[in-house]
Amino acid sequence: MVVERDAIYSTIKVPNCSSPLAVSFIQNYKSFLFMHALFALVEPKLETINTLFTTTCRDLCRAIHDQWDDFIHCIETGVVPDLEGIDRVKENLQRFLQPNPDRAEELRRIGKAVETPGWFRQIWPELRVILATASGPFSTVIPEIRHYIGPDVSLETLTIASSEAFLALAYDPRDLNLYKVVGSDDVIEFLPVDEPEESRCLAQTWNVEPGKKYEVVLTTRDGFWRYRLGDVVEVVGFDSRDGQPVVRYVERRNMHIRIANEVTTETQLRSVVDATSDLLGGVSEFCVCPDYRESVGRYAFMVELQGNLGENAATAPSSLHASLQNLNENYLRDSLSGKIDVPAVRVLRPGTFGEFREWKIRTSGGAAVGQVKVPVVVWDEGSRMWLEGRVNCDV
Template sequence: MHALFALVEPNLETINPIFTTGCRDLCRTIEDHWEDLIHCIETGVIPDINGIEAVKDNLQHFLQPNPDRAEELRRIGKATETPGWFRRIWPQLRAVLANASGPFATLIPEIRHYTGPDASIQSVAIVSSEAFLAVAYDPRDLNLYKVVGSDDVIEFLPVDEPEESKYLAQSWNVESGRKYEVILTTRDGFWRYRLGDVVEIAGFDPRDGQPLIRYIERRNMHIRLANEVTTETQLRNVVDATSDLFGRVSEFCVSPDYRQAAARYAFFVEIQGDPGADISATPAALHDQLQKHNENYLKDSRMGKIGVPCVRVVRPGTFGDYREWVIRTKGGASGQVKVPVVIWSEADRTWLEEHVMYDI
């Protein structure tokens, strides 16, 4: 529905999902359903789509036949391979406002391909159902936020100290360069509630002294097969370091793989466009990077306890479909569903395996 009503409006200026994944799913929807969406605009008829039964009549009231816009879109064509295609659809498109830090950063190149260089991508805030934590501090830096002063109490638990309340730091005595887990006490009744998000103090706003933070990772989001513990940040770093071999990674997650005598990491990867010419070298390259980033991984792999990772390339659009599957089977709002970097659930792993095109 967002794609349909967005295409109707030629003067659209801003795309504002919560996360870059929402924008990417919008891009995929427009690409995959281009002709159907144009037909809806031409006829003014909203199709039968699962989940909109209760609101379809209300939506239909706002969609009138628009053959001129439909013809304009047909002239533009589905130029998905052309950088900046969205700027031809919406000449006044100026910005994509979405959280683009942490695991959401991998989608930036794909979104830039659709929007072109003249539309900016800007992080807006770090928010959750529980509280409004921070706002973007510098539009040129997608992972720099300022902690907001509010009625909620925001405290910081150092990740290198025992998980005890006596080690909690307040916003005025956190240390620059140190990593903390965010702890909330809210006016609505949460008392020292652990968000699970780890941030690094990047400095302080000279105007009011509020901490500036960078999002690092989810606490305890890691994979362990032997004596190693490989964190979310390390996994993102090894994928970034090998991205040239892949071609261009849109989204990925990691899961344990026990199909061989030595357990190994399975990287489920969705690639934008064609795979890289050297993609066959990615398992060895990932293995090398994991050894460089994690001393225990190096030891265990040399002892034969961990095998060389496998790369499982999934069909285009898989992670968007995964988010829809999670909403449909487990409940929750679309803006709340994220693909975890590490997946342990057998049901989730089975679902992903059914969408694998080939293994490397």
């Protein structure tokens, strides 16, 4: 889309899309979600919800839940509310929102049936699929999304992509972490994670080995030369049709936490949270920070829950500790020697990570609303303090 034509694009509504393009020009994250949700709710025949990441989809689900009555009022009156950050596109948004008292009454009869799995199928009987990147750190919100959509709507992952290049497409819709590397004008190379970080060790798409993990290295027509993306994938085989590698996303290469002499990776952190999620009552999103509030350092798991705290939540810190010891022999050694204490589990108030994305967009000076991610490990003091200010309780 040509930047000089933005004024024209913002007046258009693409056929078969619920939202007019003007919504895409909204930089305030909450307002962006509100307007997408509003135009989606107007359309009773909605079939597909397409978001870049599952976390954005989860934020959309919660926006519909939290502002249900506001949406019904807007649909009934046909009035776009005065939201932050929509001034320059409000007129174009208003053109596409007409009073629809029949749809408002239909939604009012359905009610906010969020306790019932599959509420969205009551809102949109023809909803068939949610499209969103769902691998790696985006997998933890899947149970919450499935609660909203129910068993009859499929959740399908999309791609491994970045601002720099398009890397891989979903290979099997039933497997949320299986992708095929695409053949493109960009050159994609693979740096083995267990070999020296030198160009002589690079592998090409035709000689990577199944079962090995590689960091993706990119050369583009636009000027990047052997640019390290930092994404690690595991090769599981090759597509029989064109020979391209089939991969699983593993983690960010340098995303880890270290308190003593151990190094705990993103994959290990996700694994122990998955194993402990049910004890806490269902972890929707999380991140980990170093915690030095006591004399011995420890990990602080900052978690947002799908619902209420679980009855056995008090056992979660020791369970996390034991899981980390089983996965990481250096963590085991340092914890037994008293260098690492039992992790803290800090429960954040509902909606915190959605608010975090909005805060990062606002303070970043213009990041795209769909691309802000919560890192699995948070080191910077500003983000850590922001999160700590939203802790509901310590387990």
